[in-house]
Amino acid sequence: KNxxxxxxQNLTAQEGEFITINxxxxxxxxxLHWLQQHPGGGIVSLFMLSSGKKKHGRLIATINIQEKHSxxxxxxxxxxxxxxxxxxVMRYGGSQGNLIFGKGTKLxxxx
Amino acid sequence: ETxxxxxxxxxxKTRGQQVxxxxxxxxxxxxxxxxxxxxxxxPQFIFQYYREEENGRGNFPPRFSGLQFPNYSSELNVNxxxxxxxxxxxxxxxLEQGASEAFFGQGTRLTVV
Numbered sequence: 519k520n521x522x523x524x525x526x527q528n529l530t531a532q533e534g535e536f537i538t539i540n541x542x543x544x545x546x547x548x549x550l551h552w553l554q555q556h557p558g559g560g561i562v563s564l565f566m567l568s569s570g571k572k573k574h575g576r577l578i579a580t581i582n583i584q585e586k587h588s589x590x591x592x593x594x595x596x597x598x599x600x601x602x603x604x605x606x607v608m609r610y611g612g613s614q615g616n617l618i619f620g621k622g623t624k625l626x627x628x629x
Numbered sequence: 630e631t632x633x634x635x636x637x638x639x640x641x642k643t644r645g646q647q648v649x650x651x652x653x654x655x656x657x658x659x660x661x662x663x664x665x666x667x668x669x670x671x672p673q674f675i676f677q678y679y680r681e682e683e684n685g686r687g688n689f690p691p692r693f694s695g696l697q698f699p700n701y702s703s704e705l706n707v708n709x710x711x712x713x714x715x716x717x718x719x720x721x722x723x724l725e726q727g728a729s730e731a732f733f734g735q736g737t738r739l740t741v742v
Contacts, residue, residue: 559717560735604671619671
């Protein structure tokens, strides 16, 4: 079993829909990242969380440390949101090199 | 724009050859990590460099090696390339080795034929 599990693996939505991507992890962490990867390959960091909730534009990320679970929400989704969304956790006491990645959720938003 | 650039963007090599991939970090970022991302998978940690010394390594054989330079650039070298080395190689830099925030490059897509 992977230490970081994401669901769903693939997600197709209509423009305007509210989207939720989930991430569960099984190790102690100091931080959790939500990353966005476009088809070209480059990764952009969306959020870094250690507790609570963060919001940036139409994106909201939440984390529940006790339940070892995080969610990424996209409100009013748009075709330009189509990308792979990756959850990555930094193992507690570790350095950046101890980032453990999920396999990603491929999101496709149709117009 | 993360301020981290990788070169080349794409590369095709033959099995058995050697390859060098390059990463230019943000100025002042003395920690760089390299990751391998196979198709359809999440990135896997290869190794990390801090102040020009290797500072952690994932489950990769010794033919994967690296260098970090004082000008915040780094290299990933892979010897005796195998078909399974075909992947996207990502570098990520951060201000300090304990920093949680990481800045990723665009990646180098390596194809071994």
